[in-house]
Amino acid sequence: MRRNMIKWSGVYLILLFILPFWACAQSHPDISKSNTFKEMEKAAAKAETGKKQDTATFAAGCFWCVEEQFKQLQGVISVTSGYTGGTVPYPTYKLVCTGTTGHAEACNIIYDPSKISYDELLAAFFIAHNPTTLNRQGNDEGTQYRSAIYYHNETQHKLADYYIKRLDQEKAYSDPIVTEVAPYGKFYNAEDYHQNYYENNASVPYCQFVVKPKRDKFREVFKGKLKQE
Template sequence: MKLKHIIPYSSRLTFFLLFILSISCAQTKSDKGSNVVDGHKAINQATDTATFAAGCFWCVEEQFKQLDGVVAVVSGYTGGHVRNPTYRQVTTGRTGHAEACNIIYNPAEISYDELLAAFFVAHDPTQLNRQGADVGTQYRSAIFYHNADQKKLADYYIKQLNDEGAYDNSIVTEVNPYGKFYKAEDYHQDYYVNNMNEAYCQMVIKPKLEKFRKVFKGKLKQE
């Protein structure tokens, strides 16, 4: 069973992330339709995609699913050299791939700035090639940008967080162009929802989820 180190949110970090949210463009709500994206209901208008690696994708997926404006979250593998990798292959750390999530979102409801804020809350970006006890390049912190604007924003916020001393150590998050993304096996999708009573979900994912929801209160989907 994987074990995760759940870091506390410093007051400086929380303040900076809330600042990101406060300066983000005003969001305009829109009616949702019934299109389907990778088996999930989507909206009847254009969506954008953000791709983040932040440790185990089981945790990342469930955290981002909470945010209003996020249409779907797809767990998968990216950033490596092996074609059509399996989970077993990726966990060896020899494929070059990271566990990652494609965040499909409605930019009229949530901005890329806000997703970046969520990314920095979802994990510890100062840990090199690991998250807590999960060690290996497959657990690295990375932002895979889809366009020049995403790269510019990612670089900007990393610099600002480092300059503000939001963490005790420097951020080691990689910022790389988006390449081939391989969707993970079906049992990895909606993992927390489908395995909620398992020890890992109760001991690791649930506490991280509660912390995440506390920080982003007011930005969550209505239950």
């Protein structure tokens, strides 16, 4: 009897610990069957652009999750976690977490436009998080976790606006998209320990109960477009 009580007490404590993480990991809807998503995903990369590299910048909640998701895709050369969209120069993680700097946790994604299109990256962006929750992803709450697309040129700007409009018209989500679309500004690289965070910290609870489920769902949606199948 006592052994069972101790056993269930332990289970209860574990559940109390992981449930907030689980809620965060399960919080965003699946739009992979929507017509607009299919349009984004099927937009072919354009080898004739002449560019060997281009940059996309997205904010979609915790950058540990976003980094690990986009690293999976063929054509993505590198992903750097950092801070952008704010007013305080040279912000630190501790300062950004206060929500007073105006910065969002974001990722600079360097990609080969002959292998992956910006449209496909937008499809990945909308799968990676829930763009209908204002300043929040799961239990991560604050302006630093806002949904945002920071465009580097007018083509990216038009595509972002176009697909957001299409997704809303199609009612791909039950609520309107609140993603900020703004010009790219100063991007500050996050501290070294934030880079390749999942790769270096896979055993910690946040990685196990939040990052890994998001990565696994992402990989399932983008089968056939992954670096490692």
